[in-house]
Amino acid sequence: MQLKSPRASRLTITVLALGALYSAPSRPGVLPEDEADVEWNRYEGGGQVIEGKTWLVRKKIGDKFSVEYTHLIDVVSGASIDVQLSASPYIEQRTQDSVSAQYLRGKSTYSVSFSHSYEPDYRSNTAVFSISQDMFGDLTTLSMSYRRTWNDVYRMECGMHSKTGVCEDKIHDPVFGEKTEDQRSYGVGLTQIITRNSLLSANFEVVTDEGWIANPYRDVAYVDPTVGRGFSLEPETDPNTRTSNALGVDYKYYLPFRAAADVQYRYFQDTWGIRAHTAQLGYTQPWRHWTFDGTFRYYTQSAADFYSNAFLYATQQNFMSRNRELSTYNSWSAGLGASYQFTIPHVPWIQKSTANVRYDHMVINYQDFRDALDVDPAKGVTIGTAPLYVLKVNIFQIFLSAWF
Amino acid sequence: MLLRRLVGVLTLLALLSACSPIEPWVKPYEREHLADPIMAFDRVPVATAFMDHVYEVRMAARGATGAVGGGCGCN
Amino acid sequence: MKQSIARITVRGLAALLVALPVFAGGSAGPAPAFSLMSRAGNTVNLSQYKGQVVMINFWASWCGPCRQEMPLLENIYKKYGKLGFTLIGVNVEPDSKVAEAWLKQTPVSFPVLFDTDSKVSKLYNVTGMPTTVFIDRKGNLRAVHQSYNPGDENGYMDQIRALMRE
Numbered sequence: 001m002q003l004k005s006p007r008a009s010r011l012t013i014t015v016l017a018l019g020a021l022y023s024a025p026s027r028p029g030v031l032p033e034d035e036a037d038v039e040w041n042r043y044e045g046g047g048q049v050i051e052g053k054t055w056l057v058r059k060k061i062g063d064k065f066s067v068e069y070t071h072l073i074d075v076v077s078g079a080s081i082d083v084q085l086s087a088s089p090y091i092e093q094r095t096q097d098s099v100s101a102q103y104l105r106g107k108s109t110y111s112v113s114f115s116h117s118y119e120p121d122y123r124s125n126t127a128v129f130s131i132s133q134d135m136f137g138d139l140t141t142l143s144m145s146y147r148r149t150w151n152d153v154y155r156m157e158c159g160m161h162s163k164t165g166v167c168e169d170k171i172h173d174p175v176f177g178e179k180t181e182d183q184r185s186y187g188v189g190l191t192q193i194i195t196r197n198s199l200l201s202a203n204f205e206v207v208t209d210e211g212w213i214a215n216p217y218r219d220v221a222y223v224d225p226t227v228g229r230g231f232s233l234e235p236e237t238d239p240n241t242r243t244s245n246a247l248g249v250d251y252k253y254y255l256p257f258r259a260a261a262d263v264q265y266r267y268f269q270d271t272w273g274i275r276a277h278t279a280q281l282g283y284t285q286p287w288r289h290w291t292f293d294g295t296f297r298y299y300t301q302s303a304a305d306f307y308s309n310a311f312l313y314a315t316q317q318n319f320m321s322r323n324r325e326l327s328t329y330n331s332w333s334a335g336l337g338a339s340y341q342f343t344i345p346h347v348p349w350i351q352k353s354t355a356n357v358r359y360d361h362m363v364i365n366y367q368d369f370r371d372a373l374d375v376d377p378a379k380g381v382t383i384g385t386a387p388l389y390v391l392k393v394n395i396f397q398i399f400l401s402a403w404f
Numbered sequence: 405m406l407l408r409r410l411v412g413v414l415t416l417l418a419l420l421s422a423c424s425p426i427e428p429w430v431k432p433y434e435r436e437h438l439a440d441p442i443m444a445f446d447r448v449p450v451a452t453a454f455m456d457h458v459y460e461v462r463m464a465a466r467g468a469t470g471a472v473g474g475g476c477g478c479n
Numbered sequence: 480m481k482q483s484i485a486r487i488t489v490r491g492l493a494a495l496l497v498a499l500p501v502f503a504g505g506s507a508g509p510a511p512a513f514s515l516m517s518r519a520g521n522t523v524n525l526s527q528y529k530g531q532v533v534m535i536n537f538w539a540s541w542c543g544p545c546r547q548e549m550p551l552l553e554n555i556y557k558k559y560g561k562l563g564f565t566l567i568g569v570n571v572e573p574d575s576k577v578a579e580a581w582l583k584q585t586p587v588s589f590p591v592l593f594d595t596d597s598k599v600s601k602l603y604n605v606t607g608m609p610t611t612v613f614i615d616r617k618g619n620l621r622a623v624h625q626s627y628n629p630g631d632e633n634g635y636m637d638q639i640r641a642l643m644r645e
Binding site: 029030037039041043052054056132134136137138139140141143145185187189191192193195196197199201203204205206207244245246247248250252254258259260262266268270272274276278284286291293299301304325326331335337339356358360362364391393395397399401 | 426427428429430432434435436437438440442443445447448450451454455458459461462463464465466467468469470471472473474475476477478479
């Protein structure tokens with residue numbers, strides 16, 4: 001049996017480059033300030049460790065343009081539950097570069113950005129165009145955006161293993177070849193100042209995918225009495241189109257003792273039958289040179305129509321997936337952040353600097369995805385009765401920002 | 405007759421556009437709280453972008469996460 | 480037929496002219512009178528500047544373009560201040576402590592008044608931050624300028640020179 005080396009922790013299911021695309025803080029009527037940031041982050045959980053570094057620079061040109069450049073590197077190591085089920089541990093690096101520009105003209109802001117993300121088995125290019133317009137005495141901001149992504153998907157296989165089982169030479173699987181996937185997104189947003197202390201924002205976004213949307217490494221399980229563990233694996237097959245709608249609202253309130261609270265809700269649905277709800281509470285408290293942030297987020301989703309933890313037999317239906325990201329689950333996460341503002345003596349051209357840390361803890365309770373590694377027929381644990389998988393993740397961020 | 409009506413309508417529109425029918429109920433000089441950096445929808449964009457990315461990878465839901473607006477309303 | 484068209488056109492144009500915002504050139508009438516507490520601790524009345532060209536700048540410490548503008552306003556004040564011109568800064572914040580702290584870091588020599596209950600902002604119909612108004616020697620409101628973009632200070636100086644020549 002050929003050992004596969006699934007890039008299951010590939011952070012690029014479809015919207016990687018888009019998700020990590022840093023967008024300049026946008027406040028109507030004024031360009032964002034000149035800034036330089038450097039961030040280090042670490043994601044740890046479910047057998048995976050991902051360490052990333054990001055550099056960002058933003059500069060105004062004249063009084064109408066602002067340009068920004070971001071460079072990001074992620075190193076993924078380890079073995080998630082999907083990897084452990086059918087492969088060998090690995091280490092892989094992803095690099096992403098983004099450039100964006102904003103143009104301010106009266107009450108309108110025009111932005112354009114391009115991003116390129118590269119890792120051995122996935123290449124992604126994204127272009128975003130957006131416009132925002134202030135109206136009604138600057139109390140209302142209307143924004144519209146269009147995003148287009150072109151992805152090239154490959155499948156890595158192991159050319160050579162070391163004695164310890166770690167893959168030492170990865171190559172593109174020639175049988176899989178190169179598959180493409182395109183995505184288009186249309187978004188519209190409206191922000192309204194309600195009172196001198198409160199803001200309300202509503203956003204609606206439609207996303208359409210076309211092409212190879214499945215994960216080249218994820219397998220589906222089907223009941224197979226002919227093998228010892230009672231189930232066998234075969235590659236997943238996803239539909240080659242997907243359209244989704246999301247509607248989110250965000251309400252922010254200023255508290256009289258100088259603090260801010262916000263409540264967010266988002267509803268999501270797509271043509272794969274997935275329905276999801278996101279609710280988040282946030283609180284910001286400044287104190288002298290410090291600013292503290294806390295967030296609590298609750299998320300729940302229902303499975304895709306073609307998802308199953310274990311199918312009854314091989315090729316049971318046209319579309320089959322055991323991708324836990326498409327399963328039914330609920331999740332909560334809580335985060336705390338602290339920022340310290342300071343000035344650097346003898347360097348007056350840096351107007352303001354901050355040192356920031358943030359910790360988030362995320363838990364996902366899968367409702368129809370079971371830990372296949374716990375399958376033990378001798379003890380009567382089958383793929384259908386194995387314990388439901390629980391994912392616990394710790395996320396750390398440390399970053400420095402300077403405004404000049 | 406039609407010309408007279410047309411000029412009448414245009415005159416009315418010109419007058420209306422001069423005095424905007426919707427008076428901003430939060431005046432520009434009352435926006436000190438809204439201009440406070442803690443009232444930005446995204447106070448630390450670098451951190452938010454990273455967390456949004458983590459969520460998009462682990463969750464099926466995507467989109468409708470950006471909010472633009474608020475602030476001092478200057479210029 | 481031709482006469483009625485002419486009459487309609489004239490009436491229409493007249494109505495349009497009335498609708499146009501009144502800026503630069505013609506006078507919009509006397510500048511509303513007011514008196515406010517100044518930074519120095521005394522009460523300042525607009526009428527005490529009659530006979531001089533007056534430029535009033537409505538600003539706040541939380542407004543980026545306003546802060547950007549202040550050093551340039553200070554230059555204008557230094558240049559024309561002794562030639563029958565005065566610049567008055569009107570701070571619109573309800574809590575003047577924040578503005579005072581900012582002024583300690585970026586000092587200006589022109590008078591700064593505190594409009595803590597926004598009565599002067601309302602009187603002058605301030606519809607944007609910053610707002611700069613120009614008043615002639617007779618006390619009439621002559622021009623209103625919204626917002627600040629780098630380069631606007633040249634426009635300010637042109638306006639001041641024009642009013643000083645009258």
